[in-house]
Amino acid sequence: MSCPTPRSRVLHADWFDWRSSATRDFVALFGAVVLASILLHVYEVGPLLFQLGRSYADSALDDIMFTIFVALFLCVALTIFSVRRYRDLARETKARAILEGETRDLARHDPMTGLPNRRLFDENLTACLGLARDTHQVAVLLLGLDGFKRIKDTHGHAAEDKALCEFANRVANILRKDGILARIGGDEFGIVLPDISSLEVPTNLARRIVASATDTFAVETGAAELGVGIGIAIAPIDGDNLQELVRRAERALYRAQRDGRSCVRFFEPEMDIHVERRIQIERELRSAITADIIEPHYQPLVSLQSNCIIGFEALARWENRTLGRIPPDVFIPIAEETGLISALGDQLFRRACSDAIAWPETFTLAFNISPIQLRDPALGQRILSILGQTGFSPRRLEIEITESAFVERTGVAKTVIDVLRQAGVRIALDDFGTGYATLSQLLSFRLDKIKIDRSFVSQLDDSTESRVIVHAILGLAKGLGLTTTAEGVEDACQLGFLVANGCTEGQGYLFSDAVPTAGIRALLNRESGSTTVAEDGTPILHA
Template identity: 85%
Template sequence: MSLSNPRSRVLRADWFDWRSSATRDFIALFGGVVLASILAHVYELGPRLFQLGRGYADSALDAIVFMMFVAFFLSVALTIFSVRRYRDLARETKARTIAEAEARDLARHDPLTGLPNRRLFDEKLDACLGLAGDTHQVAVLMLGLRGFKRIKDAHGHAAGDKALCEFANRLADVLRTDGVLARIGGDEFGIVMPDITSLEDPTNLARRIVASAGGTFAIETGSAELGVGIGIAIAPIDGVNLNELVRGAERALYRAQGDGRSCVRFFEPEMDMHVERRIEIERELRSAITADIIEPHYQPFVSLKSNCIIGFEALARWENRTFGHIPPDLFIPIAEETGLINALGNQLLRRACFDANTWPEMFTLAFNISPIQLRDPALGQRILSILGQTGFSPSRLEIEITESAFVEKTGVAKTVMDELRQAGVRIALDDFGTGYATLSQLLSFRLDKIKIDRSFVSHLDDSTDSQVIVRAILGIANGFGLTATAEGVEDAGQLAYLVANGCAEGQGSLFSDAVPAAGIPALLSREPGRTAVEEMRQDVKS
């Protein structure tokens, strides 16, 4: 059974609603006609009574007077009707005009912060660019918050919204009166400075913005910190139209966000080349994942006690026909930003498990997990599913996570890690000492291993501070009952210090660089007495 049109029901309800203007006008018109008819009948009855009393009447004159009387009252009724309709139409037109103005205003403003949105920002910028010239320059600043997603993930959307509003208020406080501030979308803001005299104007504003964002932001559950990246483009130097100028500022912002927590960068022409290359790499990366051509190479772990290889770490390697060798620190962040990291991680782990099945069973496989992957509650099940598909034992797998996992939705990461540990998978903390890990977090995550970052190991020969830090990390590992692995071991002096201070495992070019799966048999065929550890011990004895 079909339902009637809701709009027709509303119209019918309005017609019979005595409060509606149409109903009131109809009543007024109908009442006027009825009144005219009654008076007409009264007038017609009067002469008849008069004729009976007086004995005469002029019927023709009565008819003329009657018609004039009816016409008079009809004209009065129609006049009233017309006046009321005019007043109602005037009120409706005014209300419609106000509603349209409010709609236009809402369509050009952000509902959360009340700031202009991207649409109004573009309109204002376009108007300012129409006046730009050699003596009239316009600056565009694009701002991106750092740490906003962490606040939203850890404390919820309400806390994120509150931080955004507070940041917007701080921006408004430092912006000069002729500037235009807009929320472009998400955690990105835009500023137009319509008339600058030199580059010092946007530079000084950017410094004030960085300073204003440097303090803590109050949220329901306490306080949080944010950083801000700022990209700046100048018209007509960096562009003469809206698209060119905004693109330049956004590319400068992209560079600023990659350089540190709170950085300011002006647009430079080579940034276009950098961004275009990144876009091409992203396109190639998608094709590479589809074709499954990114492969794992393997770098050995060496026991510093037994002088033997005890396992391998899988490291992604990509040879591209256009760009040649693309390092992981370039394409892994792109995979994380574009949402490709899960597909890439699954492919690499599956291939690594198949390769590791050909090794002696005492060898372990270490595999890196991105903090982005750890946000997915289904990650543990996917890893265990791959182990089941490949027949690789969970007890031989070692998952490496970074310290940033402790502040990236910790509850989800901990649940995933606990699920894997219950299945027998070991958990290692990579690059220890460079992030945010606390001793309590080391306990709560129930780790099996910590890896000393190569930045400390590489300076063991010439830095007392690095020696103290490495010795302290080894003490923490022993205190918590964790295995310690030193990354980036490159010479005998570093190795000697690590052995003397009780480091359990080493990894680095001194032992071997990463090799493809086909190169592992040759690596394992080395004479046990010729390992780097044994050679170092012989040198010490001699």
């Protein structure tokens, strides 16, 4: 879709403008009078005319003819001037009207795609809602693109704009004639379907939109992929005014995006309850960060060769007086979405470093860094500053990053990691095998450890595919000289497979759940005398 180019015009509202024909006529008339005066003065025609006038003074007819001639001359001149001036004013008025129309049009359209913007979308939706009845329903579809920011980070702004316009074209070609498509945000689109006969109409449209987005988008630097989440609300069932209907379509879109890539969800009443709870969690989270009451708990990292604890991973835990225990997979994403993750991360890291000073000097501290935090170029220096303030050695620190960090501002993330590595900090790749990382990225980021995702470890007992994948990961890590940690180890059979295939470390409920700082001493005291032996002779440390 090409970007519309507004026509520019220069209006000459001031009739003294030299470019105006009326001005030129006026100047010409004035110049003729001045020239005639000069000629009369230079050639002394004035006295001659005066003498001729006296000789015919007695002739009333000549006086009348002279007066008529002057009057006619002035009338013709003024008529010509007025007609030319009227034509100029007419052209200027028409041009002004066109320009004002274009200005109003631009104020209601997106300059990138040429589609209606949020303002015109709201106007059209309000008009459609005015006609909505029980038998005359209106559907609102909100579309949110998945992977849009990834295109910008990977291919640049030009590719992002091209993919956006191409997506808008695809949807416009699918949409029925009375449907209204608008771009209402950076990567969000809105559709109004007036007078739908059944819920199958928006459902079928949503499915076709999702299918159209599965085809790759050609950009100059290669091919880009997009997904699209769609939330749908129906008037008057889900609301009979603009604000209520759009709000509920947004909540359906939020659920669609949380449920996975390219999902379609209709609004359901329980979504309101879910969103209200999220708003409450966000409010309580801000207060908790201000009061510094979210604390780290520590899950042991166990050497599978010596069956000894060699360190701990810090995991955030939050107990709220009103909401109770809130899992980290609930409040961490909210912290990321609301921009609170940096403050929360710094607080937890500072407390973890202070706690870890009391551990044996050989123990390591593993700490997770969010991909959102890795967008901050100053993160590396801030981590080193906290290490210096708490006195914790960088060589005992292990920073864990997820594979998604590879595709979000890779240059910034690599710079942060390089700063930390130069100080002696080890870097571990968390949740390996979930689909983002490539071998070239593993090499370019200079990792020290790979953590095998718990989704593979949990299926080792009954899934041949999981065993093949884990075996391949362990072989790859060994070939690259990387340490490996298996997450989510819960039984002796899983442990036996990991040991037999050369896994370096283990972590999971089989060894211990995460414990607060006060529970670490009891865990270490229990370590030496509470082991049993698995079928293959491997000692097992119990919680």
